[in-house]
Amino acid sequence: MPPFSEPTFQERTQMAAKAKQAALKQLKAQPTVSDEVLAERKAARIAREEKKAKAREEKRAAFELVKAERKAAKEQAAVEKAAAEEAAAPPPPLTEAEKKAARDLRYANRKKRRK
Known part of the structure; x- marks a missing residue:
């Protein structure tokens, strides 16, 4: 063999x-x-491209809908959280005029009971 x-x-x-x-x-x-x-x-390619574009637009529209729903839910949660915090917050201190009005009411009720 060489x-x-x-x-x-x-x-x-x-x-x-x-x-x-x-x-x-x-x-x-x-x-x-x-x-x-x-x-x-060429006709088949054009039809395929149109079908893909339509599917892409439908997907984008569905995504935008979901995005809007999430945003609305987030805003609703923020409103509910703010309402819960407001309800849990202690009442503001009474002013002198409110204190006087409450005293006068108690005094008037006490007088009524005595009569």
Whole structure:
């Protein structure tokens, strides 16, 4: 068996040229596509793109709806939290006039009971 010998530069370029010629020959052997087939492919591609665009718009609309619902729920929770904090807060201190009015009411009720 002869020993393996490295191919020279000329041999490598010749092999590359032969491979290129074979690839071109194979490419030229393929049948050409007719205009009708091209038109069908184009129509199918356009229909596919329209379908994707419609699905994308529906998805975007659904997302916007969910986003609006979340925002409304968040606002409602904030209102409820503020109401709960307001209800849990101690009442503001009475003014002198309110204290006097409460005293006068107690005094009037006491007088009524005595009569």
